[in-house]
Amino acid sequence: MTEPQGTIQLPPQLSTIAPEVDAMYYAIYWISVAFAVAIFVAMGIFLYQYRRQPGRKAKPTGHNTFLEVFWTFTPLLLLLWLFVEGFEGYVKMSVAPEDSVEIRVRGMQWNWEFEHQGGVIDDLNRMKVPVDTPVKLVMSSSDVLHSFFVPGFRVKRDVVPGMYTSLWFEATTPTPFTSETECQSDNDCGSGYHCGQPREIPNGMNADELLMGGAPPEGAPEGTREVRYCSVSVFCTEYCGAPEGITLSAFSEGGYNSNHATMMADLRVLPVEGYDRFLEVGPPPPPECAGAEDVNVCWGQSIYQGSGCIGCHGNDGVRQQPAPNWVGLWGAVRPFTDGSERVADENYIRQSVLQPQSQIVAGYAAVNMPVYRFSDRQLDAVIAYIRSLTPDE
């Protein structure tokens, strides 16, 4: 990556608070080095000087009140200073500026969902923030503890079920989608960054141009290609487990978000215009659907695969566990645990996704479907896809 460089000890400084935290880090680092060297050197000298030698006896231990008072109180003053400085930094981190942009963050095993202003949600684990603008995250969890950690920003906060927690930051370095930030592996990106999930991009352009509504240049080959971009790393640092007895494809092979260690998100710091445009149009249908016969069905299928519906719902007309198969769902009469019934139409599907617990299909009380928040366009796509699975008769 270009721009701010990390050091041996710390990742690059990508937010306004980072230099301040690092200054404290290095202050205590050098103080520690000084103390350690002083102690070890004194020890070394004594060990050598007073090694046991024939005919020499140890001197009985005396008292030195001055010394004892001195080395009790001098460190105390130093520590007092460290405490005050550290607390000041912490207060800054805790109080978000009034004019912060607010983003809702929802943690769940093992994904992050980001609801930007106006309810705009990109795919799971994709987050966008504007550069040079304070951003406040309001976070909650739907299952166990998680913790939102961005090393490059030096921020971290637990995400707790049953309450809201928040943190704020102001990113200073845009992470553009240009060819310089394309990557094959995490080593291409440097610390603080990782190589994000692959995206489909029309040939001849990069994602920045796509975001800003550009079109492929004349003469670019038809079709799309898969590109990965360096993104600011977001980790989950509060342990949240792994599924039982499932062999996972490794993270490095793209097995994203299958357990605590891979609960990562791709964070992009966009120029303000780019961010505004993102809010305006919302996440676009995936580019691979551009030429599809029915864009919505194609998009719905990609949500089905990308947002994890596939883990529970089958689309083959056979698998009925742990959740109902989608083949034949459209237009069918659904029986619920409370004995009532309803025809599966647009509103029903919408409700099933946004409030899955409101009506539970009979026989499926044991498994809780997670709550998803999709934009209307995404919901339309899901509905179109489910509908396409039931042949019109």
Add this chain to the structure above:
Amino acid sequence: MAVEAGTAAPAAVENDESNYLTAKSGLKSWALTVDHKRIGVMYLVSVIVAMFLGGIMALLVRAELMFAGETLMEADTYNQLFTLHGAIMVFLFIIPSIPAALGNFFLPIMLGAKDVAFPKLNLGSFYIYVIGTVFTLIAIVAGRIDTGWTFYTPYSSRADNAVIWMTLGVFILGFSSILTGLNFIATTHKMRAPGLSWTRLPLFVWGIYATSVIQVLATPVLAITLLLLIMEKTLTIGIFDPALGGDPVLFQHFFWFYSHPAVYIMILPGMAVINEVIATFSRRKIFGYMFVAMSSVALALLGFLVWGHHMFTSGMSEYSTMIFSALTFLVAIPSGVKVFNWVATLYQGSISFETPMLYAIGFLILFTIGGLTGLFLGILSVDIHLHDTYFVVAHFHYVMVGGTVFGFLSGMHYWWPKMTGKLYNEGLARVAFGLIFLGFNITFLSQFIMGSQGMPRRYYDYLDQFQPLHMTSSGGAFVLGFGFLVLAVVFIQSMISGAKAPANPWGSAGFEWMTTTPPHAHNFETTPVITRGPYDYHLASEEELFDGFPEDRAAQGAKA
């Protein structure tokens, strides 16, 4: 000291009271013994087995992490392994290691007492420890425990029911701690030999005494917490799980209210051993004796007020955060000053470098690093970045392994001749020390850097950029593991074919060396009368120090 040096000739082979090991024989004589020394030995065997198990798990964890991606096992197995590594090392090894094993053996001897105040209770504590261990083992075998040793809710409220067995095991182990603590407190107050005033008390006793105070005060809180967790799981009462209307952060408060003081339960005994070893091998009283003694007690009490520093990112109020941070810095002072005192003790001493002293020097180095890196975590703004990363992992291993385990190993080497009556191969023991010290530093120095670069802990997989550091760390872990293997050879060889140890091989003025080796079944032939402090080398007579001066050992041809 007016102890008749152990010259009483053993009369009969049967029931020879002059050696606690041979005083009685048969399995029953061990299983039902009320002799604190035998109980100590039984604890010692158990904690060493636990350490071995926990160590194997650590090596498996490090082996998995050598490469990014799946190397040996799947994520779920990995999660269980690091959980068990933590739980076994903390609850079955470190907490009982020094107090229950070495403390049981030496506290009464150092006090000039025949036994602890309540010998039968002491045996009871041991069996409670055994029962707790059995429950824990059942949980390991029967189920899938992947909560981490901290059992954080609501993850643990929803986890496999084996968690109930495990927490029940830890709950029971807690009672063993409490009862042992009570026993030691009573012993220290009531059983001191004539002339052994508080100001002459060996610093080992002070350390164990302070530890016992914490055990008695803090462990009940752990017990209550675990009980609440068990109740939540079995009766589905909402206490910690928000899905049932509970508060998950409450669990963290409860848990750390015990577990921070538990850090002192673990480290104070390590410091306690180091006091004895440094004094003996520099032939000098510890500088600032009273300060060192009182700082143990101060740590024991202050340690109760800082639990919140584990929760700076949890969403506590800013005010609580501020107070916990301030108090945490305050606690650093007594630990720091102890280090200064130890270094000052070396000044004008007469220092020799046998294995126990090497471990003590290792302790000073590693504990200093562990303590200083703790300051990084006390500074609020810096802790936010470092919390729950490998930096924390490295920090507490420096304190717990570099501190407590090095203290334990120092004590093992130091008292081994007294406990077994045998010497070990000094050369090989030094090799083991070298490997352990080197391996340890390679393993954990690399983790500091990983952590400050942002590598979170408890990760089964990681970004490629952390690969070199993980590889280094794993390499160090294997060196460390090999060092322990050599150590095992040293002790096993000593048991089989070690030369007979003299009563006082290091020439220490400490009281425990004044009895025979191995000690008499009742510790001393007659109740000793204490006439000087345990570190008053200038007051000790030549005979007291003579039996087996290290420098004479070569002359005697016992060991090089």
